[in-house]
């Protein structure tokens with residue numbers, strides 16, 4: 791009986807991992823229910839699949855993995871979203887930021903992008919303003935992301951990021 795339970799727990803990927811699947815699911819539910827966080831239901835490219843930011847968070851809220859896209863340089867398959875990132879998204883909203891998430895694990899990015907590892911998200915709007923040079927608070931938002939543990943934060947002024955902020959955590963470490 792105990793052995794069967796352990797097998798079930800391992801199969802669910804949550805064997806004695808603090809902040810495992812259940813934790814990620816509740817963090818994702820909080821994101822879904824937070825009016826300050828909007829999640830795009832299609833890709834920046836205009837494509838629609840089951841790997842959009844909205845799908846990624848919905849699947850995580852149900853205890854599942856987030857899907858990756860199958861177009862461009864995207865590798866397909868699925869990945870669990872990192873709890874540090876989910877926690878930070880909730881923390882940003884709690885700080886009073888409202889923002890729109892364009893991509894999580896889905897979409898096509900550079901071949902070794904951290905998006906595919908479930909540790910990165912993109913934002914194209916903060917506090918009702920599109921991200922661009924001269925945005926009133928995007929620098930502050932980016933600094934806050936770094937304080938929340940993100941180690942790869944890019945935005946206007948960085949190559950390829952004139953209209954969005956990219957926020958990523960290290961690929962290994964806490965959950």
Ligand SMILES: [Zn+2]
Pocket residue numbers: 899905910911912955956957
């Ligand atoms: Zn990105």
